[in-house]
Every structure is written in structure tokens, then in C-alpha cells.
Amino acid sequence: MLVKLVPEDFVVEELTSWQPAERGSISVYEVTKRKLDTFEVVRILAARSGVALPKVAYVGLKDRQGVTTQLISIEGGRLDGRIPGVRYRYLGRAKEPLGPEHLRGNAFTIVVRDLGEDDVALLADRRARLARHGLVNYFDDQRFGSLVAGQGLPGRDLVRGDHEAVVRALIATPGKRDPVPEKKFKVLVSKAWGDWELICKKWGDRKGNAMVQHLRRRPGDYAGALQRLPAKERAIHVFAYQSLVWNRSVALYLARRLPARALARTRYVGGELSWPDAPADQDLPALVETFPLLDHTVEPADPDVRAAVDAALAEEGLTRERFRIDGVPGCFFKHHERPLRVWPEALEVGRPEPDDRRPGRLKVRLRFQLPPGAYATLVLLRLFGAQARDAERPPRRRRAAGEPAAPAPAPGAPSRSAPSAGPTGDRRRPA
Numbered sequence: 001m002l003v004k005l006v007p008e009d010f011v012v013e014e015l016t017s018w019q020p021a022e023r024g025s026i027s028v029y030e031v032t033k034r035k036l037d038t039f040e041v042v043r044i045l046a047a048r049s050g051v052a053l054p055k056v057a058y059v060g061l062k063d064r065q066g067v068t069t070q071l072i073s074i075e076g077g078r079l080d081g082r083i084p085g086v087r088y089r090y091l092g093r094a095k096e097p098l099g100p101e102h103l104r105g106n107a108f109t110i111v112v113r114d115l116g117e118d119d120v121a122l123l124a125d126r127r128a129r130l131a132r133h134g135l136v137n138y139f140d141d142q143r144f145g146s147l148v149a150g151q152g153l154p155g156r157d158l159v160r161g162d163h164e165a166v167v168r169a170l171i172a173t174p175g176k177r178d179p180v181p182e183k184k185f186k187v188l189v190s191k192a193w194g195d196w197e198l199i200c201k202k203w204g205d206r207k208g209n210a211m212v213q214h215l216r217r218r219p220g221d222y223a224g225a226l227q228r229l230p231a232k233e234r235a236i237h238v239f240a241y242q243s244l245v246w247n248r249s250v251a252l253y254l255a256r257r258l259p260a261r262a263l264a265r266t267r268y269v270g271g272e273l274s275w276p277d278a279p280a281d282q283d284l285p286a287l288v289e290t291f292p293l294l295d296h297t298v299e300p301a302d303p304d305v306r307a308a309v310d311a312a313l314a315e316e317g318l319t320r321e322r323f324r325i326d327g328v329p330g331c332f333f334k335h336h337e338r339p340l341r342v343w344p345e346a347l348e349v350g351r352p353e354p355d356d357r358r359p360g361r362l363k364v365r366l367r368f369q370l371p372p373g374a375y376a377t378l379v380l381l382r383l384f385g386a387q388a389r390d391a392e393r394p395p396r397r398r399r400a401a402g403e404p405a406a407p408a409p410a411p412g413a414p415s416r417s418a419p420s421a422g423p424t425g426d427r428r429r430p431a
Contacts, residue, residue, distance in 0.1 A: 002114035009111040010066030020092025037064040049077030057097035128280035134341035139243040140375040149175035155241025163222035253308035290337035296324040344368040
């Protein structure tokens with residue numbers, strides 16, 4: 001299964017409840033972007049409209065893959081002229097900045113390519129299972145950008161109180177998708193770590209300048225440096241770790257509640273996920289409707305939820321009481337009840353067609369809607385049951401003649417490419 005061969009293969013349209021106001025100091029735009037994430041677009045629009053970064057607000061975060069349409073508000077500024085990679089349309093005025101409270105969900109149009117006859121033959125049964133049992137509302141790899149990029153999980157270090165490790169991850173650890181000049185600069189920062197005078201001289205206008213300037217003034221005050229990181233970006237790392245713990249807790253909960261014959265497992269960047277995998281004509285045991293995103297005050301009433309949460313935290317060397325962030329004011333976990341399962345709405349599965357870009361293979365176009373926070377890539381996993389290949393990932397380099405093979409992974413080490421056996425016989429990592 002191949003997704004995102006071209007950006008137009010993955011189209012996302014934000015569904016919102018926002019209505020224009022007769023008066024207001026805030027301009028609202030419908031913004032369609034291509035190969036840019038929301039943070040990149042916000043920085044571009046702030047510069048183009050001549051306002052400070054906090055004056056630009058958005059309803060939901062969208063990643064850079066595909067073509068996405070979303071609403072963005074600008075306080076005290078207007079857009080004018082062409083912007084590469086961005087189309088925008090003025091919608092009206094608002095009295096307050098846009099925010100997550102305006103999000104109703106997202107509509108997806110996705111072309112899935114490089115399918116075989118077997119993939120298509122199983123599609124009807126998998127669609128029926130999804131309609132009956134729903135989609136477990138896991139967070140997918142997109143939530144864990146720093147983990148995918150090989151930069152660790154800063155939220156985990158925040159809980160452990162290792163503020164220096166967090167700052168290192170943010171400014172001195174190259175990411176897999178960083179441009180080469182950025183990778184080289186982060187290596188330089190790592191080698192010069194602690195020489196903040198030198199680092200400040202070479203920093204220029206890169207993101208994170210406020211953090212390194214603070215460390216020049218107060219070397220060693222990494223907690224203070226983190227307070228100079230924009231609150232929304234800091235929250236992304238906090239929520240990523242909270243989401244990882246949620247995923248692990250839910251996987252353990254489902255393993256407690258479901259018989260082995262009705263359970264499938266898949267890999268993702270954060271470990272392993274468990275899925276209900278019963279036929280569409282069979283009932284599942286009763287499951288809770290929501291599952292807690294933790295803070296240190298949560299006391300789950302359901303005994304299976306409580307046991308699963310405690311087991312997931314024990315794997316992290318934590319308890320519920322210790323699941324908190326100290327030393328960085330304004331940086332904290334917030335309890336929220338997340339739906340355990342969601343059901344895709346208005347699901348349309350097109351007829352299989354010859355794949356015009358992969359001769360001899362098939363493609364299928366899907367349309368569906370999901371509530372806020374749910375991941376379309378997991379819908380693809382449940383419908384096609386195969387490891388998706390992101391067309392933007394570089395191909396594996398072939399080993400030259402005489403070159404020694406890479407060492408085999410240690411026994412028990414996780415593999416993101418090999419499937420594990422299971423009831424469906426297809427439990428590989430999703431897109």
C-alpha cells in the first residue's frame with residue numbers, strides 16, 4: 001500500500017463551527033497549503049501580515065504531507081499578494097481568535113495506491129468490521145514527530161526533571177528530515193554545548209533564539225530556557241508523551257478485556273497497539289466509552305482501566321501520583337477523557353481502478369470524516385491491513401558488492417518492517 005505519492009493523494013479539509021461576526025479586529029482566512037505544516041504556515045503568515053507570531057491563531061494542527069485546508073485568524077493584520085505553497089481566501093471578521101473549540105472534525109479524500117488483488121478482496125470484510133466495532137482512537141506516528149525524527153521524547157525528559165536533555169533534543173539533536181545545513185548546525189551546537197557566547201553569535205534568526213539568549217545570560221538554567229519556548233510548541237511535546245502513555249494504557253486495557261482470538265496487534269513508532277479484530281457478526285465484550293488522558297490527579301473508577309494505566313506507567317518507572325512536570329511553570333499535563341473508539345462517518349470506498357503510476361497494480365479512492373483528534377492513517381490500517389509506504393521516505397540504499405551486511409537486530413528488538421503473526425495474518429505498522 002502506497003500513500004501520498006503526490007500531495008493531491010491525501011487531501012484534508014477542516015470542518016469548523018466558526019461563523020463570521022459583523023465587527024471585530026480579527027481577520028479570518030481559509031488557507032490551503034501544500035507540503036507545509038501549520039507551524040510553518042503560521043510563521044509565514046505572521047511575517048506577511050506584519051504581526052507578531054502570537055497574533056496568528058488556528059483551529060487545528062495539520063502536518064505537511066498532502067494538501068490541507070484550514071482556518072487561520074490574524075489579529076490586527078491582513079494578507080496581500082501571492083505566497084508560495086499557500087492559497088488563501090478571506091472569509092470575514094471575528095471578535096476572538098480561532099481555537100480548538102471551533103473544530104468539528106476533518107474530511108479526508110485519500111487515494112491508496114500500489115494495491116494487489118488480495119488487498120481489494122479483503123476490503124469488504126474489513127470495512128464491515130470497522131463499521132461494527134469502530135476504530136480504536138489511538139494516536140498515530142504523526143503525534144510523535146520528535147520520536148519519528150530520532151530526537152527522543154522531550155515530554156518524557158520533562159517528567160524526569162532532565163531539563164537539559166529537553167533543550168538538547170530541541171536545539172542540538174539533528175532530525176531525520178532536517179535539511180543538511182540544519183543538521184550540520186545542530187551538530188555544531190552539540191559540540192559547542194555550554195559555550196553560549198559562541199552559540200549565540202552563530203545562531204542568527206533561527207527558531208529558539210530566546211532560549212539560547214537566556215542560557216547566555218544564565219548558563220545552566222535549562223528550566224528557564226524552556227519557558228522561552230512558545231507555549232504552543234512546548235505543549236506539543238507535553239501532549240506527545242501524555243499520548244504515548246494513553247496508547248500504551250489502552251493497548252494493555254484491550255488485552256485485558258478481549259480474548260486472544262479477537263485481538264490483533266500492530267507496530268507504530270511508540271511500540272505496539274492492540275486492536276479488536278472480531279468478525280462483523282460477533283459482539284465484543286463491553287468496553288468503556290472514554291479513556292483518560294492522565295494527569296497526576298486521575299483516579300480511574302473502572303478496575304481494568306486502573307490496572308492498565310498503572311501497568312503502562314510502571315513501564316515508564318512512574319506512578320499516577322508522579323505523572324507530573326515540576327520545575328517549569330506553565331508546563332503541565334491536563335486530564336481529558338478521550339473517546340476509546342470512533343466511527344468514520346460518510347465512508348465512501350471507490351471502485352478499484354488500475355494504478356496509473358504503478359503499472360499492474362490497483363488504486364482505490366476513499367472519502368470519510370473523523371472527529372477531532374482521530375487519525376485517518378489508522379483507518380487505512382484497518383481497511384487494508386498492510387504497512388503503508390510514505391512515498392516521501394527515501395528508498396533503502398542497496399548494498400554495494402563486497403559491502404558487509406548491517407548487523408542483525410538484537411533478539412527481541414522491535415522491528416517496524418516485519419509483520420507479526422496474528423488472527424488476521426496482517427499486523428504491520430500503519431501509515
